[in-house]
Amino acid sequence: MQIYITELTSDWISRLSDEIGLGEPIQRLLGSSTRLSVRKLRCIPAYPSLLVIRFEWFVKNIPIFLVVRRFCTQGYHNAFYRISVKPTAVRHYIEAVRQNNAKIINHGNVDWFDVTSVSLNSVLIDDWARQPHVIIISNSIAxxxxxFYIRMGNDNQNGVHNESCSEYDIHHELLHHSRSISIRFRCQRERMGCD
Known part of the structure; x- marks a missing residue:
């Protein structure tokens, strides 16, 4: 079964890159980086696979659901976000990559996305939550x-902690502050003609 799953995954990535308009250079990269283990398990490294999957997100405008588990000394807090691609913002990037596959490694721009914080209640009952999303779950710890490993091994510190918490409040304030600085800096650069 493992052999079948690894072959299926490798073939899917290869076909996907062709389906979304990526050319021969990406096909060669995927082919040359694919390895076959002594147990006949086929593996494509994460980096080239993620480049193709990220490009698919842009081309097909697939929404992303991000769960951030922020650890504190009492457990962790879940923060939920919907991330959607702004099609007009990524159009130039998509065209550039199709003309020159080497441009697929460009990091991107924060302006390419809408990031919306959502509540657990919204996740459970709103209509948007019924449509397919790519789901990314991440961990965050000071x-x-x-x-992190110590917290995960401690039963008193690895459960959901939704109560009011000064550690989480400080993290949330710093996160909000860094975003607003980034937005102000970007706006200032645009006014100065730097972008």
């Missing part, structure tokens, strides 16, 4: 990976 500390090292060792701190």
């Amino acid at each position: 500390g090292s990976m060792d701190d």
Whole structure:
């Protein structure tokens, strides 16, 4: 079964790159980076696969549902976000990549997306939540990976903590502050003609 799943995944990535208009250079990259283990499991590295999948998100305007688990000393807080692509903002990028596949590695621009914070209640009952989304779940912690592993191994610190929490409030304020600085800086650059 594992052999079948790895072949299916590899073939899907290869066909997807062709379907969304990526040319021969991407096909060669996928082919040359694919490896077959001694157990006959086929593997494409994550980086080229994610480049193709990200390009599909842009071309097909697939919404993304992001869950951020922010750890505090009492457990973790879930934050939910809907991320959608702004089709007019990515049009130039899509055309550039189709003309020159090497441009697929460009990092992108925050203006390409709408990011909307949503409540758990909205996730459970609103109509938007019934449509297919790519789901990304991430972890966030103030500390090292060792701190994360310690929290995960402690039953008192690895559960949902939805109560009021000064650690989470501080994190949320810093996150909001850094976003507003980024937006102000971007607007200032646009006014100065830097972009």
